[in-house]
Amino acid sequence: SxxxxxxxxxxxxxxxxAQFDTLFNCACANRALAAPALTNLYRSHHLSPVRGGGEDEAVLLATKQLMVQRWSILWRSIIASALDATLFPYCRYIKLLDFRDLRYLLEDDQFKGKVIKEFFSEPMAQFHMTRKLRAPGHKGPRLDESAILDAIGDVVTQHTPMLEIISGELLSDALVRWTPRLPRLQALELYAGTPLEDELVHASISEHCPQFHSLSIYTWSAPDRDHKLSKFVGAVRPQSLRMIETIRDIGASAETFLALNAHSETLKELKLCVNDDSIKHLSLLRGCTALDALRVEDVQGMTNIEETQNDVFLEMIDWLRNCEGLQALSFTKFPSAPALVAPLLLEEKIQLRKLEIDWYLPKDHTTFHQALPHQKSSLQYLSLSGDTEGM
Structure with a gap:
């Protein structure tokens, strides 16, 4: 052998x-192959085709039910292993704990009957938590997904020494309890920024997660969001953050942009959604010159900073000119993007591989189009979307 x-x-x-079927067959073949096969199978479980119950909405109902059953078995095996109820310690292999996917399972229409009964059978009965709904049309209690996820997280994170990423919607105090157990944690992908409102979370990540470097937030509606996010950015170890992403407008503005300068040497990827108020503070990021990729989306798409905030516009040009390692640049609903990018295209030290711009009038930006050929030796992907009216 x-x-x-x-x-x-x-x-x-x-x-x-992604040869998951082959890995499964290897795990079943003999004991010598079982350990390496299962280690890699569960280490890549977040890429499994059974996650999400299958994404093809056109499949037959029976097929969908089978996919959900397999999906539930995957999650049950991970959670049960944290209770020492499986032959192998599957949870010890995982690098990503995706509570979004687990919540989708609990909310799936096919997660019922035999599937839900088997999922919450011993030793998982302790996680079967329900809540009463008073809404019309609902009979009896329904699963309390938030409480279930929190309880499962409490148990599983005690047995995940390899865990690097947590994603999903978490209770506000969850990370205070979990991060002391996660010395390898590198990234958080939060549905809501709520957990970051607790400064104990800031201190805990700074103290217990020395490899932490990436943060993604989908939404956040609390007051003083900018201040709270800036406090978090300032609390983690200086020159450690590599990626920040705001998928929606979460209120990140002047305080956050200034705080990010404390990571000017390490910040490589920055994806921001801005609004009419925060867009005028973008030039405060001028210290962040190690960027490889920048994406900016103006959620309102109404502000042309070249016309309304020309000082900010010129400062942004100076900032981006100094980002000599910039390879990917994307502007969405950002009217002044072509005028902003044109000077960068002429910089010999900047070699863009990817450029995306939409929401602009091509007839008003001849200089931008004339500058594009200067990047022909490096540019691999170009997407321009504009209004051709008047051309």
Whole structure:
């Protein structure tokens, strides 16, 4: 038989190629293959095709039910392993704990009957938590998804030494309880920024998660969001953040932009949604010159900073000119984007590989179009979307 390290390398390669069926067959073949196969199978579980119950809405109902059943078995095996109720410690292999996917399972229309009964059978009965709904049309209690996810997180995070990423909607105090157990945590993908309102979270991540470097937030509606986010950015170890993403407008503005300068040497990827108020503070990011990728979306798309905030416009040009490693640039609903980008295209030190701009009038930006050929040796992807009226 082959040495164990060769078996692990073979299984790693199968995982890289997303050969999940082959890995499963390897795990069933013999005990020598089981450990490396299961390690890589669960390490890549977040890429499994059974997640989400299958994404094809055109499948037959029976097929959908089978996919949801397999989906539930995947999650049950991970959670049960944290209760020492499985032959192998699956939870110890995982690098990503995706509570979004688990919530989708709990909310799926096919998560019922035999599937839900089996999922919450022993030793999982402790997680079967319900809440009463008074809304018309609802009979009896329904699953309390938030409470279930929090309880599962409490148990699973005690047995995930390899965990690097947590994603989903978390209770405000969850990270205070969990992060002391997660020395390898590198990234948070939060549905809501609520957990970051607790300064104990800031201190806990700073103290217990020395490898933390990435943050993504989908939404956040609390007052003083900008101040609270800036406090978090300032609390983590200086020159450690590599990626910040706001998927919607979460109120990130002047305080957050200034705070990000404390990570000017490490910040490589910045994706921001801005509004009419925060757009005028973008030039405060001028210290962040190590960027590889920048995406800016103006959620309102009404402000042309070249005309209304020309000082900010010129400061942004100076900032981006100094981002000599910039490779990807994207502006969405940002009317002044072509005028902003044109001077950058002429910079010899900047070699863009990807450029995306929409919401502009091509007839008003001849200089931008004339500058594009200067990037022809490096540019691999170009997407321009504008209004051709009047051309």
């Amino acid at each position: 082959l040495p164990d390290d060769i078996l692990h390398l073979l299984c790693e390669e199968l995982a890289e190629q």
